[in-house]
Amino acid sequence: MPDPRQQPRRRAQGELELAVLAALRAADGPANAGWVRDRLGGDLAYTTVITILARLHAKDVVTRERHGRSFVWTPTSDEAGLAALKMRKVLDGEADREAVLASFVTSLPEGDEQVLRALLERADEEAGS
Numbered sequence: 001m002p003d004p005r006q007q008p009r010r011r012a013q014g015e016l017e018l019a020v021l022a023a024l025r026a027a028d029g030p031a032n033a034g035w036v037r038d039r040l041g042g043d044l045a046y047t048t049v050i051t052i053l054a055r056l057h058a059k060d061v062v063t064r065e066r067h068g069r070s071f072v073w074t075p076t077s078d079e080a081g082l083a084a085l086k087m088r089k090v091l092d093g094e095a096d097r098e099a100v101l102a103s104f105v106t107s108l109p110e111g112d113e114q115v116l117r118a119l120l121e122r123a124d125e126e127a128g129s
Contacts, residue, residue, distance in 0.1 A: 014086070020052045021061065021075055021082060030065060030072035059085055 023039040024031055037049045053073050056062040061082055064071040077085070094100045105113065 014082075016048075016052055017056060017061075017082065018079060020049065020056065021077075021079065024062065024073055024075040025078065030067070030074045032067065032070055032072050036073070061085065 019040055020036055023036045026039065027035065033046060033049045033053055036053070037044055037046055040049070053062060053064070053071075057064055057073075059082075061077045062073045062075050064073050091097055091100055105116065108116065
């Protein structure tokens, strides 16, 4: 018999969003919330899945289309896109963007800094062509 004092593991922030996105990306096409819930397994409430899908929709990470009386959902972004969106939102919430960006860049490990420099150079080249 399970111990009633034992609490279920608390998910890290964004973990459920990533799981829902992964399930949607695994679908052959648009999927409804019930399909997503089934793929996630466990004992998630249907309303929890709907809430996560609605949050992802508000972030423009998924689209929805009316299908009968409910919606079907399609991802517009992958995990990297979701992480980039979160980074932009944090940056947008700061008054001194330059200071935040400078702090971010100087805190990167050398390999990541080189990747960032290469990406910026490529973006400059593409903008110039």
